[in-house]
Amino acid sequence: MAKKIKHNLFSDKLPDTTRPKGYSFFNDVWDVVRLIPKGRVSTYGAIAEYLSSRISARMVGWAMNAAHSVEPPIPAQRVVNRNGQLTGRIHFGTATRMEELLNADGVLVENDTIVDFKTLFWNPSTELEE
């Protein structure tokens, strides 16, 4: 797998174990996203808060941007902004792709917003509590 990482992160599709130490936050984010149960959704901010140290919500967004090229796939459709809006749908190839994936999860979307978002919200800080 893999070629050595030349730059900091963004080594493309490298599996977790091949990344250099100290630059693991993409993988940390991905790990958390993989833990989001089907039918539930989380937010950039909540994930950043859960991984608190040195990660901001923006960086979670960056991690999602890079998530499309990794295996196994990341259920990035389950990450929305704090209002339950599908702000990342632009990055899913087609305009409706993210919504379709959510529908497949059993999650309804209306006007680019998760229906019943408050109930479906999955917060790693409380759900993954030791």
Add this chain to the structure above:
DNA sequence: GCATTGACGAAGG
């Protein structure tokens, strides 16, 4: 190396 740009979010006005 400085300036701008975000799949963000909180705070202030």
Add this chain to the structure above:
DNA sequence: CCCTTCGCCAATG
């Protein structure tokens, strides 16, 4: 309640 500002920090020009 809407709009702006600011913190966040890697990536890009």
